[in-house]
Amino acid sequence: MSDKSNSTIAIFGATGGCANSTLVRSLLAGYDVSALARTPAKLTSQLLAQGLPQETLDQHLTIVQGDATKVENVKRTLLLDGKLVSFIISGLGGKPVFQKSLRKPVSIDNPDICATATETILNALREICAENPSAAAMKPLLAYVSTTGISNGPEDVPFGFRFLYHVLLAVPHVDKRKMESIWTSHMAQPEASERLFRGVVGVRASLLTGGIDYKSGKGWKTLRVGVEEKPAVGYTIARADVGEWIFEQLIKKDGGEWVGKSVTLTS
Template identity: 30%
Template sequence: MATNAQLGADDDYIVVRNPSKLADLLTARNVDPEVVTKYLHIIRGDAKDCYTVGKTLYGINLEIADMVVSDVGGSTVVKPNRLRPTLDDPTICQDVVSNIPNSLKRIELLFKATPRTRRKPYIVVISTTGISNHGRDIAVAMDKKAMEGILLREIQTGGRGASVIRGFTAVRPSFLTDGKPVGAQKIRAAVEEEGKVAKSAIGYTISRGDVGAWIYEELVEDNAAGELKYVN
């Protein structure tokens, strides 16, 4: 999803393969269809397609999105060796995330004469626990290091001034469930620091609703206020 806090709440874009499935999910959560129509621009397509991703990054006024949230992921496929499950699309996260800076660079070239397109979005990706460079914080993990590495290299190459993104946050939730949310205020969260893992934030499961609420309250709202705390 791409959002532009500076343009107002009616300027959010989302890429989905199946809009009707999204509509069913929103209906199940008692979201008013009129609210969806008013505040959300739904683009049908594949986030692995660079052109489709590009369409979410700027609106009809050519303003680059202020924030981009990526929560794609593959489905687990259990093979004969149940101890080594895999994914139906093992590279989907890195493929999709790599399209964000690639699309931004294409837009920059296309509209280089338009000063308004020089804004740099902040990127939020949903990663996973268990991939810390300083130790494993749960026993089972699905590797999304490649996805995080793409954004880290984008920031490091030439420094933040040369990057097409302002920065990023990789959210590493525990095993996601469809359980009842407990509320973002009750979620334990911490930032990994050089040389150590934040053990106080360890948990084995968390509901998707809680992760979404935490991202909205701690990242989306803070980004709009210019007060981001969780920055890679």
């Protein structure tokens, strides 16, 4: 169980529905959060529109204006009041771009965003630890949002969605595979001192529905949850539910039983 008086959170991709839902739940529970946003006003208006009081934002939220591919911006996000955060949540992703290609009809505006931002987070944390050796002892827990359809284990996409996932969405999935492989390789280093995190959790969501509204899900307790070796196979999940599950199962429980796993989440 994480103690919120000592636990702080950095969130990347907070203007996307999944990470936004985690952010809202964390702020309402009184955690101090640092969020990177390319357009801070967009994030603030999303939060106010969901009914968060301005006072809660003033008290618990620090918005860092910047880009997740710039080490300096990421370092500022990871250091809340000069101290390394205890949790890092990433829901970063690109915007779909539809193209005139039968073989690759869907691409994304930045086809390397997840992999590049992953390297950037690692480099930022390395620099923080080199500049402040006491930070190296305070390893954060990291969770990233990924997708079903890229598993090395049993099929985690239902039959009716396999063409969509394995053919139409092949381009965006290349980036997700690269991101996952960077995290897996980093955490597989044999020397514990080389690993910058106390744990990493991959959250593979099925097809996302809904937008920016933390109340629009069915509730995290209704979700079906699996792991790579025994996935939960389903069609869709609300962004609000992905974010709530991350808050309830990872932030509140310090990763719990999910640390080191690739978790599949679906409704």
